[in-house]
Amino acid sequence: MLDTFKHKGLRDRLYRELVQKGITDEAVLEAIRTVPRHLFVEGVFAEEAYLDKALPIASGQTISQPFTVAYQSQLLQLKPKMKVLEVGTGSGYQAAILCKMGMRVFTVEFDRRLFLDARHLLEEQGCEAKTHLGDGSLGWPTYQPYDRILVTAASPVIPDTLRQQLCIGGRMVIPLGNRDTQRMTTVTRIDKNEYRTETLHEFKFVPLRGKYGFEEGA
Ligand code: SAM
Numbered sequence: 001m002l003d004t005f006k007h008k009g010l011r012d013r014l015y016r017e018l019v020q021k022g023i024t025d026e027a028v029l030e031a032i033r034t035v036p037r038h039l040f041v042e043g044v045f046a047e048e049a050y051l052d053k054a055l056p057i058a059s060g061q062t063i064s065q066p067f068t069v070a071y072q073s074q075l076l077q078l079k080p081k082m083k084v085l086e087v088g089t090g091s092g093y094q095a096a097i098l099c100k101m102g103m104r105v106f107t108v109e110f111d112r113r114l115f116l117d118a119r120h121l122l123e124e125q126g127c128e129a130k131t132h133l134g135d136g137s138l139g140w141p142t143y144q145p146y147d148r149i150l151v152t153a154a155s156p157v158i159p160d161t162l163r164q165q166l167c168i169g170g171r172m173v174i175p176l177g178n179r180d181t182q183r184m185t186t187v188t189r190i191d192k193n194e195y196r197t198e199t200l201h202e203f204k205f206v207p208l209r210g211k212y213g214f215e216e217g218a
Contacts, residue, residue: 001046003036010050011037017052018070025074031100032070037063040091040121059111061206063091064152068203073097075173075186075200076148083143085165087136088152088208092118095129098150105129106143108136110209135210139165146170154182154205159212163187163195175205179214 015033023029038049041063045055054065064072073094076084080102086095089109095118098105107129109115115133122129132140137159139149144165151162151174158174166172166189175182176199184200207214 001039003039007036007038007050014050014052014066018067021052021067023067023070023074025070027078027101028070028073028097031073031097032066035093035096035100035125037066037093039125040093040096057091058113058117061090061111061114063093064205069094069097071184071201072150072152072173073101075184076150077171078103078148082147083145084148084150085136085140085143085146085162086150086152087139087162089118089131090114090152092122092127092129094150094152095122095131096125096127099127099129103148106132106140106146108132108134108140110135137161137208137210137212141165148172149174151175151208152205153208153213154179155208155212156214157212158185158187158197161212163189168192175203179207180204 011033038046041049041055052066054062057063082103084098084103084105086107089107095105095107119131138161145167147170149172154175170189172187174185176185186198188196209215
């Protein structure tokens with residue numbers, strides 16, 4: 001599918017909507033204005049790609065609402081070239097936003113079909129994200145430590161495996177709670193064994209699976 005002037009116009013409108021909703025990080029907003037979200041959603045839903053809502057993708061999962069993508073990205077307090085681990089590649093859209101912002105992106109997906117689709121799409125879009133099929137609640141030890149970790153599924157706990165893959169001074173953003181609602185939570189690694197946790201607004205994400213998620217199996 002092409003990226004037309006109409007799509008660009010719709011992205012400009014989405015940009016303004018996110019500013020009105022309180023997103024202030026110019027680098028995040030600019031990435032939202034640039035990345036063609038309609039390419040990351042399934043056929044019939046492409047029409048709704050620039051509405052501020054979550055949409056269904058394959059395997060019963062969702063592409064997060066643009067506000068949520070922007071909010072989580074802003075909370076990460078990103079600086080160019082940071083190493084960012086994303087847990088929950090999904091459609092690949094959030095990974096593409098992080099790439100557009102100049103991050104070194106490592107993204108893990110539990111579901112094979114989503115992993116394959118997102119890998120293909122990210123390559124097609126020229127995003128140099130490293131993609132991995134596996135249980136992201138265990139992080140991705142091969143490339144640790146990370147400056148930032150972003151969890152894009154609801155987690156019942158802050159997995160210790162993830163905390164330990166943060167750099168000293170690193171920061172994680174994770175929706176923490178039960179299956180119905182979660183609070184966006186930031187975790188900053190102050191020192192080897194010291195972390196500071198802050199609890200923010202309420203959200204609703206699909207559940208994290210895997211060892212430290214809600215379900216062990218696929
Ligand atoms: N970031 C995604 C995007 O931009 O489209 C949206 C993510 S969707 C809300 C949550 C994703 O987390 C789903 O694709 C789901 O399969 C994935 N997921 C759930 N548990 C996981 C785990 N343990 N490891 C990796 N991915 C997981």
